[in-house]
Amino acid sequence: MEKMRRLVDHFPRKHLHFLLLLSLAGVSLLLLLPSPPVEAKKHPRLEPTLASVEKQNTPTTPSIAEEELPPPALKNLSLLQPPAMLAPEPAEVIWQNKEINKGDSLSTLFSKAGLGATELYAIVNADPKGKQLTKIHPGQSIAFNLNAEDELQQLRYIKSPTETLLITKNSADSSYQFEEIVREYEIKTRQAQVNIEQSLFLDAKNAGMDDNLIMELATLFGWDIDFSLDIRGGDSFYIVYEELYLDGEKQKNGNILAANFFNQGKRFSAIYYEKANKEGAYFTENGASVRKEFTRSPVDFARVSSHFNLKRKHPIMHTIRAHKGVDYAASRGTPIKATGDGKVILAGRKGGYGKTVIIKHGQRYTTLYAHLNAYARGIRSGKRVRQGQIIGYVGSTGMATGPHLHYEFRVNGSHRNPLTVKLPRATPLKGEEKQRFLAQTNNLRQQLLASASQRTLAMNEL
Ligand SMILES: [Zn+2]
Structure with a gap:
């Protein structure tokens, strides 16, 4: 999850949001290619299973009628729970599973189960672990195990398919015992070879990939490919990724382990690698970073309102300047993100630029962000910033006709067009780390090479 967040943070936002909007809208107009539809779906379909085994098997909030059923009828419900989570139970035990819905509070769930506020208070305060119950949220569930006298025996707070807090009441002294149960996913790897004939989204979906996985793939290759403009019929990709299972049921997809993307005759590769310091990132087969040192744009959803032009007539000065x-037109207050890691060398007013932030990135590069409404908290001269970190907010300070961001990109002191300048890659793997990478990813690299040569064969047969 952390990895995905980091990836998303580093992805050229324009493309990411574009893709996100497309996927949300359920259309892929711009990705649609004027080629005939696929006749046959040769790719294996994955069965997306959103609900966990438990959620499928345990009843949702039972009606009163169900709750009044005699115990033997409901007894077998407990057999559906993983045995590891169960202590031996007396025959009269009834499990009531309550899904947590929006607006539910712990006290409403307790009262639905026929339990009082006193018991709730006692549990929450019996142990620091009890405090977890105050952080319930929709999508989770709580199961109550009551005896024939409607007294609580056990409570299971199911935080996620892999994490459960089991609370057992000792009837002798009414104390509570807390146990955290963590299950491990079983990881399977799966691969898919997808030819893009309709659109990236449609063809990937037909191959059994879900929206998140497709987004992750687009994020990964978004550093090199503009998915709104660059995709052509005949492009294809090969992907190796993880699937996470519990009790034989697929729960969700894990990491993309490796992928090839063939775009307009060029091959781009990416391999997931966890460095010796446990930091995971994607690298090409040769250990170069897939990520670049700079994102293309410092604002999301923004339209370019004025291009880089060395002979422009200035809108206020009315002179050739x-x-x-x-310039990115964006509403006042829109967050502005550092396009690369670096050090703030100015966060202050600068003549016609108004409130300005300048960031120095290594020895060669500086970026400048002008007309800010305000600086982000903690942004001041000397401060180090990360790529994607919010440094300020769009405004119209200085000489500006309306709220917009003026963004400059300098290489060795001279101005370059931020939209077209070639962006350097982030630091490659070197020395021992590279040797470790080559050794650990040998199989994946072979798989990528095999996929590339198969594609070459296929192309030659055409
Ligand atoms: Zn400007």
Whole structure:
């Protein structure tokens, strides 16, 4: 999850949101290619299983009628629970499973189960672990195990398919015992070879990939491929990824382990590798970073309102004055993100630029963000920032006709067009780390090479 967040943070936002919007809207107009539809679906379909085994098997909030059923009829419900989670039970035990819905509070769930506030208070305060119950949220569930006298025996707070807090009441002294049960996913790897004939989304979906996985793939290759413009019929990709299982049922997809993307005759590769310091990232077969040192744009959802132009007529000065950056029209307050890791060398007013942030990235690069409404908290001269970190908010300070961001990109002191400048890759793997990478990813690299040569064969047969 952390990895995905980092990836998303590092992804050129314009493309990411574009894809996200497409997927949300359920259309892929711009990705649609004017080629005939696929006749046969040769790819294996995955069965997406959203609900966990438990959720499928345990009843949702039981009606009163169900609760009044005689105990033997409900007794077998407990057999559906994983045995490891159960202590031996007396025959009269009834499990009531309560799904947590929006607006539910712990006290409403307790009262639905016929339990009082006193008991709730006692549990929450019996142990620091009890405090977890105050953080319930929709999608989770709580199961109550009551005896024939409607007294609580056990409570299971199912936080996620892999995490459960089991609370057992000792009837002798009414104390509570807390046990955290963590299950491990069983990981299977799966591969898919997908030819793009309709669109990335449709063809990937037909191959059994879900929206998240497709987004992750697009995020990964978004550093090199503009998915709104660059995809052509005949493009294809090969992907190796993890699937996470519990009790033989697929729960969700895990990491993308490796992928090839063939775009307009060029092959792009990416392999997931966890460095010796446990930091995971994607690298090409040769250990170069897939990520680049800079994202293309510092604002999301923003339209370019004025391009880089060395002979522009200035809108306020009405004189020929070079426009040495790009303007993004965005509403006041829109967050502005550092396009690369670096050190703030100015966070202050700078003439016609108004409130300005300048970031120095290593020895060669600086980026400048002008007309800010405000600086982000903690942004000041000397401060280190990370790529994607919010540094300020769009405004119209200085000489500006309306709220927009003026963004400049300099290489060795000279202005370059931020929209077209070639962006350097992040630091490659070197020395021992590279040797470790080559050794650990040998199988994946062979798989990528095999997929590339198969594709070459297929192309030659055409
Ligand atoms: Zn400008």
